[in-house]
Amino acid sequence: MRLLLCLLLTPMLSRSEESPSFRRDVMPVFFRSGCNQGTCHGSARGKDGFMLSLFGYDPKGDLFRIKEEMVGRRINLAVPGQSLLLLKATGKVPHTGGELFTKDSPHYQTLLRWIEAGAPDDEATVPEPVGITLSPDRIIFEGQGTAQQTRVKARYSDGSERDVSSLALFATNNPAIATIDDQGVVKAGGRGDTTVFARFSRFTIGSEVIVLPKDTAFHWPDPPAVNYIDELVNGRLQLLRLLPSDLCDDETFLRRVTLDLTGTLPSVDAHRSFMSDTSQDKRSVLIDRLLADPGFTSLWTALWAEMLRVKGGGYAPSATDVKAADVYYEWIHDQMAVNRPLDRFVADQITGTGSNLTSGPANLYTMLVHDVKVTPKNLAADISQLFTGVRIQCAECHNHPFDRWTMNDYYGWVSFFTGIRRKLGAEPREYYVFNDLSAAPAKHLIDERPMPPTVLGGEAPVPSGKDPREALAEWLTAKDNPLFARNLANRIWAHHMGRGLVEPLDDMRVSNPPTNGPLLDALARHLADSGFNLRSFIRDICNSRTYQLSARPNATNAGDTRQFSRSQLRRLRADVLLDSIVQATDGARSFQYFPSGIRAIEHYPRTPGDTTRPHVGDPFFETFGRSGRAGVCVCETKPEPTLSQALHLVAGDTVASQIGTGQVVLKLLNANATPQAIIEELYIRALSRKPTEGELEKMLTLVGGATRDRKVYEDLFWGLLNSTEFLFNH
Amino acid sequence: MRRSTLCLILAVAGRSAAAEPVVTYNDQIRPLFREHCLKCHGEDEQKADLNLSTFAGVMKGGSGGVAVVAGRASAGLLFEAITAEEDGERMPPKKPPLPKEQIELVRAWIQGGLRESSGSESMVAARDIGFKPAVQDWADGPPPMPRDLPKVTVPSSRRPLPVIALAASPRAPLLAVAGQEQVRLVDSASRDTVGILPFPEGQPNVIRFSRDGHVLMVAxxxxxxxxxxxxxxxxxxxxxxxxxxxxxxxxxxxLSPDQKLVALGGSGKTVKVFDTATGRQIYKLTKHTDWVTAVAFSPDGEKLATSDRAGGLHLWDARGGGILLTLAEHKASVRALSWRSDSRMLASGGEDGLIVWWDAKDGWPAVTMPNAHPPDRPPGQYGKLANGVLALTFGPKGELLSAGRDGRFTLWSDAGRKLSTHQSEGGLPLQVAVSLDGKTLVSGDEAGRLQFESAVP
Structure with missing residues (x-):
C-alpha cells in the first residue's frame, strides 16, 4: 500500500513543562465548579446539548464528549484560548450556568494548559484517589461567630498525598449551627451539634462541629451510669453541656416499658402488684418478665412482618397467596418465640429456597416483590435498605454522591439476585423459589462488562460454583460487618427511644452520621457480641438510666431531640393503639378475612385481590398511619398525630362502641365499687396511673349525686381515652 | 468510454446479486420460527393475534401491527422484537436473544423480499440503482485553479486545526481544507499548497465547491x-x-447548483435558505427538533436534504421549501449527507453506525449498511463502542467513500459493496474527498493532516 502524508502546518511542539492531567487535575475542576452536577451538564441527558457524567463517574466518556463527540466545537486545539469550554466557563459567551471562574483563576489555567498540551488522556498513568481526610475532624466552638479553617487532603493509589481544599465541595448538615464556605472556613451559628462535609472525587467525609454557649456556668452532676449506654450518653451530654432529666416515676416506667416490650397496656393487676412491690430491683425484674411475655413475640413478629412486607392476596401468579403469607408469618413468629439469633434469622431468609407454601424464609423472595416478575435491581435495593440501611440504588446510574459506594458495588450487589427464579409448583398458588446459578450477572451501566456477585466494598467477586447467596449471607451477618449490626442496633434502639441514632433509619450514609457515633458503635458491638440476641440487647436498653429518664425537660435540654437527655413522647402505633383501646375497655374487635379473637398486633394485611398496591387491612389502621407495605421504606409507617385521628377517636365508632361492648363500668357498679374506686380503676385502665388528688376531686364533683349512673362514668372513661396522655407513650 | 462504464456496472451488479444468499420462508425461516416462536404464535395459540406458522399469517401480522415489510427489516415489528435490547421487550420472552446467525437469516429474508419458497419472486421491486453519469451542464473551459492568490497572513496557531471541513473540486485537481481562520487550497496532484483564503469569521465547518468548480462556499x-x-x-x-x-x-x-441559493443551519434547529444575489432569506424550515448537522442540494437543483442531531432526515422542494419526504431510519445523530452526481441517490451516515442510500424518487432505503465502521473491540472490553459514521461522499463514478469512529476510511462500490479500507494515521478521519479522476482517496484527520490513498487496491 502506498501511503503519503501531507503536512499542512508545522505541528511540532516543543515539549514544555508537565501538562495538567485530565483525571487528576481537569475532572476535579468540573466537580468543584458544579459543571457535572445533576441540575447542569451532569443530568442524564446533559444540558443545552452537552453532557458530563454526574459528579464525574465516567472520565473516559467525559473526555470523549469534550474532545471527540464534535471535533472542533468544544475545545479548539489550534487556538486553545478560544475553546468554547473556556469561553462558557468564564461567561464570555452566553452560558446558562453563567460565569463559573475568571480568566486569572487556577481553574482556568488548569483547563487552558491541558488544552494547550493537546487535551491528552492519561488513563493508564494517573494514580487514583483512594480516600480523603478533612481536618480537624472535630471542631468545638464557644460562642456564635467564631471561625475555623479546614483542609481537605486526598490520598492516591501511589501513596502520594495532595491538598485538594481548592477542588473540594463543602456542605453542612445544619446551617443554623455551623456554615462552611467554599474555602472550607467553618463558622459557628446557634447552640448544638452538626456535621460539615467535604466531597472530592467519589469520597465524602465529615467533621463534627459542636457549638457551645459562651461563658455559661455549667456544672455536671455526674449522674450514675447503669451500663455502657449511660456512660456513652452521659459523655455526650457533658460535652454538649446538656443536663439529663430526672428518672421517671414507677407508674410512667411501667406503662412505657409494657407498651415498648409487649405492645399492650399494663393490666390493673400488673399495676397494683408493681406499685406495691418495694424491692430495689423491681424494674429489672419487670423487664425480664415482659421479655418472656408472649406479647413480646407478637410485637416483634408484627414489626418484622411490616418491614418484610408480609401481605396475603388471592392473585396466584404473584406467589403471595394468603397461605404463603401465613407460612411466612408463622415462621417469623416461631423465630421470635425461641429468640432465634437475628443473624441466623436473616441468613435463613437471604438463602431462602423452596415452596412459598411450606418454606417460610423463601417468602423473602415473594413478599419483597409482590409482582409476577422478579426484578433483581429492586430486590438488591430492598435487601440492602432492610438489612444494612444503605440505599445502594443511588449508585445505579452514578457513584453514590454522598457515600462511598460506587457503581461497581451496585452492579456486583445486584448480581446476587439475577438468578432468583420462581417456578410454578403443584398447584396454582405454589411457587418454588430457587437461584439459577447459570444466570448471567448484571452488566455495568457504562461499559456493559459483566459484574459477578460481589459484596458491598468487596475487592473480588464471591467464589463461583455454589449459590452466591450463601456467601452473601455469611458476609452480611458476620460479627465484624458493621453495616449489619449497626443497622439492626439502630432500628431496635429507635423502637424503644422514639428516635434512631441515625434518622431516617434506612438511610445510613457517610453524610448522615449518627448523633452519637461511639454509642451506635457500642450498641452494634454489644448486639454482635451477644450473638445477635434480641432479648438480651433490649434488656440492656431498658435497664439503662437513659431509657428510664422522664420526658419532663429541664432548663438545658428542652430543645434536645437528638441526644437522649430525656424521654421522647411517641404516639402509639396504629395496631398497639387499637389493642390498647380494646384492652382498656375489655372490648372486642374483629378484622376482615381473619377469624375472630385475633388482636391488632397479630393482624397483617390480607386481600382477596393482588398484593401489589398498598394495603393496611382496616380503616382504623389507615387513619393511624400503619404501613401499607408498598415498599421497604420505614417512611411508610406514619407516626405523626393528625386531625383525622383526633376526629376518629372523638366522633368515630371505635372508642364509644368499645366502651359499650366491654361494660367495664357496669361490672364495677355491679360489684358495688365506690365512686372513688371506679374513677381510680378507669384511670389505671386508660393511663396506667392513679388520678392525682386534684383530678380525683374534680371527677367526684362531676359525678356529683349520680353515683350509680353508668352513663356518667362512661363519659369520664371516654374523656380519658381521648386524652393526649392515652394516645402517647411518654 | 460510455460503454466501458456500463460494463463495469453490470459486472458489479451481477456479482453482488450472486453473493446475496436466497433465504425463503419454507426453507429456513419456518423451521426457525418453529424452534422459537410457534408455541405462542402458532396454530394452537396466537398471542397478539399473530400466527407465524403460515406464510399468510406472517404477512397478515398481528394486533400490534405489521410484522414484516419486504426489503425493510427495520420497518416491521418482528425484527424489532427479536433484536430489542431490553430483556422485557425482546422476543422470545425470558430467553437469551436468538443467535446472531439466525437474526441475520431473518434480516436477509426480509431484505431479500420475503420469498415464500425458492420458486417465489422477491417482493421487493427490482430497483435499478445503477449510476448513470449526469450530462455536463457547464460551459467548457480550463479547470478553475487558483492563480496568483494574494499573499495573506493568518494568525499563528499552536497546532493545526483538525480537518473539520474538506472538499474536492468537481472540475479541477484541487482540494480545499479547513484551517484556523483560513481555507487552504491544495493541488491534489502535487499535494502542494497553492493558495490560502482567509476566513476571519472563525472556524470553517463546511466547505463546498460549486458544480462548475468556480465558486467555493465556506461556512x-x-x-x-x-x-x-x-x-x-x-x-x-x-x-x-x-x-x-x-x-x-x-x-x-x-450552495445550490445554480449558485442562486445558500442553505444553512446549526444549533438554532432551523434551516434558512438565502438568495445569494440579495443576501435575503427566502424561506425557513422549522421541522427539525435538534441541531441541524448537514444540508445538501441535489445536483439537479430540485431537492434539498437536511438532517439533525436526533436522527431526523427530511427531503424538501429546493425552490419553495415544501416537504417532500421524511426519511426515517437513523437512530442517532446524522453526521453527513452526500448526493450522487445523477441526483438519484442520497447517502446519509450517522452516529448509529448506519449508512443508508436513499432512492430520492420515493424515499426507499435502497441500500442499508449497518455497522459500516465497526470498531475493533480489545479483549476484555465490553459494551457499546461508538462506531459512528463521521463523513461520507460520493465519488465521480457513483462510488462512496466514508469515514468513521473506527479510525478508518472505507470505499464502497456503487452497489454498496466494501472495496477497500484504510487506517487513518492522524487520529480520527474527520472528512473525506475523492479526487476529480476518482483515482485518489483523501482523508482529513484530527491531527490536521491529509492522507492520500489510491482508489485502486
Missing part, C-alpha cells in the same frame, strides 16, 4: 458567538458574498 464561525457563509472566487481568491448573520457558528450549509 462556519465562532461557536456561540457568530456564524455566516462566505463565497469565494476560486481563481482570484476574491470574496464574492457573505450570507447570514447567525449567533452561533454555522454547522451545515450548501
Amino acid at each position: 462556519g464561525g465562532k461557536p456561540v458567538q457568530s456564524g455566516s457563509v462566505v463565497l469565494y472566487d476560486v481563481t482570484s481568491g476574491k470574496r464574492l458574498a457573505q450570507i447570514g448573520d447567525e449567533t452561533d457558528a454555522v454547522l451545515a450549509a450548501d
Whole structure:
C-alpha cells in the first residue's frame, strides 16, 4: 500500500513543562465548579446539548464528549484560548450556568494548559484517589461567630498525598449551627451539634462541629451510669453541656416499658402488684418478665412482618397467596418465640429456597416483590435498605454522591439476585423459589462488562460454583460487618427511644452520621457480641438510666431531640393503639378475612385481590398511619398525630362502641365499687396511673349525686381515652 | 468510454446479486420460527393475534401491527422484537436473544423480499440503482485553479486545526481544507499548497465547491458567538458574498447548483435558505427538533436534504421549501449527507453506525449498511463502542467513500459493496474527498493532516 502524508502546518511542539492531567487535575475542576452536577451538564441527558457524567463517574466518556463527540466545537486545539469550554466557563459567551471562574483563576489555567498540551488522556498513568481526610475532624466552638479553617487532603493509589481544599465541595448538615464556605472556613451559628462535609472525587467525609454557649456556668452532676449506654450518653451530654432529666416515676416506667416490650397496656393487676412491690430491683425484674411475655413475640413478629412486607392476596401468579403469607408469618413468629439469633434469622431468609407454601424464609423472595416478575435491581435495593440501611440504588446510574459506594458495588450487589427464579409448583398458588446459578450477572451501566456477585466494598467477586447467596449471607451477618449490626442496633434502639441514632433509619450514609457515633458503635458491638440476641440487647436498653429518664425537660435540654437527655413522647402505633383501646375497655374487635379473637398486633394485611398496591387491612389502621407495605421504606409507617385521628377517636365508632361492648363500668357498679374506686380503676385502665388528688376531686364533683349512673362514668372513661396522655407513650 | 462504464456496472451488479444468499420462508425461516416462536404464535395459540406458522399469517401480522415489510427489516415489528435490547421487550420472552446467525437469516429474508419458497419472486421491486453519469451542464473551459492568490497572513496557531471541513473540486485537481481562520487550497496532484483564503469569521465547518468548480462556499464561525457563509472566487481568491448573520457558528450549509441559493443551519434547529444575489432569506424550515448537522442540494437543483442531531432526515422542494419526504431510519445523530452526481441517490451516515442510500424518487432505503465502521473491540472490553459514521461522499463514478469512529476510511462500490479500507494515521478521519479522476482517496484527520490513498487496491 502506498501511503503519503501531507503536512499542512508545522505541528511540532516543543515539549514544555508537565501538562495538567485530565483525571487528576481537569475532572476535579468540573466537580468543584458544579459543571457535572445533576441540575447542569451532569443530568442524564446533559444540558443545552452537552453532557458530563454526574459528579464525574465516567472520565473516559467525559473526555470523549469534550474532545471527540464534535471535533472542533468544544475545545479548539489550534487556538486553545478560544475553546468554547473556556469561553462558557468564564461567561464570555452566553452560558446558562453563567460565569463559573475568571480568566486569572487556577481553574482556568488548569483547563487552558491541558488544552494547550493537546487535551491528552492519561488513563493508564494517573494514580487514583483512594480516600480523603478533612481536618480537624472535630471542631468545638464557644460562642456564635467564631471561625475555623479546614483542609481537605486526598490520598492516591501511589501513596502520594495532595491538598485538594481548592477542588473540594463543602456542605453542612445544619446551617443554623455551623456554615462552611467554599474555602472550607467553618463558622459557628446557634447552640448544638452538626456535621460539615467535604466531597472530592467519589469520597465524602465529615467533621463534627459542636457549638457551645459562651461563658455559661455549667456544672455536671455526674449522674450514675447503669451500663455502657449511660456512660456513652452521659459523655455526650457533658460535652454538649446538656443536663439529663430526672428518672421517671414507677407508674410512667411501667406503662412505657409494657407498651415498648409487649405492645399492650399494663393490666390493673400488673399495676397494683408493681406499685406495691418495694424491692430495689423491681424494674429489672419487670423487664425480664415482659421479655418472656408472649406479647413480646407478637410485637416483634408484627414489626418484622411490616418491614418484610408480609401481605396475603388471592392473585396466584404473584406467589403471595394468603397461605404463603401465613407460612411466612408463622415462621417469623416461631423465630421470635425461641429468640432465634437475628443473624441466623436473616441468613435463613437471604438463602431462602423452596415452596412459598411450606418454606417460610423463601417468602423473602415473594413478599419483597409482590409482582409476577422478579426484578433483581429492586430486590438488591430492598435487601440492602432492610438489612444494612444503605440505599445502594443511588449508585445505579452514578457513584453514590454522598457515600462511598460506587457503581461497581451496585452492579456486583445486584448480581446476587439475577438468578432468583420462581417456578410454578403443584398447584396454582405454589411457587418454588430457587437461584439459577447459570444466570448471567448484571452488566455495568457504562461499559456493559459483566459484574459477578460481589459484596458491598468487596475487592473480588464471591467464589463461583455454589449459590452466591450463601456467601452473601455469611458476609452480611458476620460479627465484624458493621453495616449489619449497626443497622439492626439502630432500628431496635429507635423502637424503644422514639428516635434512631441515625434518622431516617434506612438511610445510613457517610453524610448522615449518627448523633452519637461511639454509642451506635457500642450498641452494634454489644448486639454482635451477644450473638445477635434480641432479648438480651433490649434488656440492656431498658435497664439503662437513659431509657428510664422522664420526658419532663429541664432548663438545658428542652430543645434536645437528638441526644437522649430525656424521654421522647411517641404516639402509639396504629395496631398497639387499637389493642390498647380494646384492652382498656375489655372490648372486642374483629378484622376482615381473619377469624375472630385475633388482636391488632397479630393482624397483617390480607386481600382477596393482588398484593401489589398498598394495603393496611382496616380503616382504623389507615387513619393511624400503619404501613401499607408498598415498599421497604420505614417512611411508610406514619407516626405523626393528625386531625383525622383526633376526629376518629372523638366522633368515630371505635372508642364509644368499645366502651359499650366491654361494660367495664357496669361490672364495677355491679360489684358495688365506690365512686372513688371506679374513677381510680378507669384511670389505671386508660393511663396506667392513679388520678392525682386534684383530678380525683374534680371527677367526684362531676359525678356529683349520680353515683350509680353508668352513663356518667362512661363519659369520664371516654374523656380519658381521648386524652393526649392515652394516645402517647411518654 | 460510455460503454466501458456500463460494463463495469453490470459486472458489479451481477456479482453482488450472486453473493446475496436466497433465504425463503419454507426453507429456513419456518423451521426457525418453529424452534422459537410457534408455541405462542402458532396454530394452537396466537398471542397478539399473530400466527407465524403460515406464510399468510406472517404477512397478515398481528394486533400490534405489521410484522414484516419486504426489503425493510427495520420497518416491521418482528425484527424489532427479536433484536430489542431490553430483556422485557425482546422476543422470545425470558430467553437469551436468538443467535446472531439466525437474526441475520431473518434480516436477509426480509431484505431479500420475503420469498415464500425458492420458486417465489422477491417482493421487493427490482430497483435499478445503477449510476448513470449526469450530462455536463457547464460551459467548457480550463479547470478553475487558483492563480496568483494574494499573499495573506493568518494568525499563528499552536497546532493545526483538525480537518473539520474538506472538499474536492468537481472540475479541477484541487482540494480545499479547513484551517484556523483560513481555507487552504491544495493541488491534489502535487499535494502542494497553492493558495490560502482567509476566513476571519472563525472556524470553517463546511466547505463546498460549486458544480462548475468556480465558486467555493465556506461556512462556519465562532461557536456561540457568530456564524455566516462566505463565497469565494476560486481563481482570484476574491470574496464574492457573505450570507447570514447567525449567533452561533454555522454547522451545515450548501450552495445550490445554480449558485442562486445558500442553505444553512446549526444549533438554532432551523434551516434558512438565502438568495445569494440579495443576501435575503427566502424561506425557513422549522421541522427539525435538534441541531441541524448537514444540508445538501441535489445536483439537479430540485431537492434539498437536511438532517439533525436526533436522527431526523427530511427531503424538501429546493425552490419553495415544501416537504417532500421524511426519511426515517437513523437512530442517532446524522453526521453527513452526500448526493450522487445523477441526483438519484442520497447517502446519509450517522452516529448509529448506519449508512443508508436513499432512492430520492420515493424515499426507499435502497441500500442499508449497518455497522459500516465497526470498531475493533480489545479483549476484555465490553459494551457499546461508538462506531459512528463521521463523513461520507460520493465519488465521480457513483462510488462512496466514508469515514468513521473506527479510525478508518472505507470505499464502497456503487452497489454498496466494501472495496477497500484504510487506517487513518492522524487520529480520527474527520472528512473525506475523492479526487476529480476518482483515482485518489483523501482523508482529513484530527491531527490536521491529509492522507492520500489510491482508489485502486
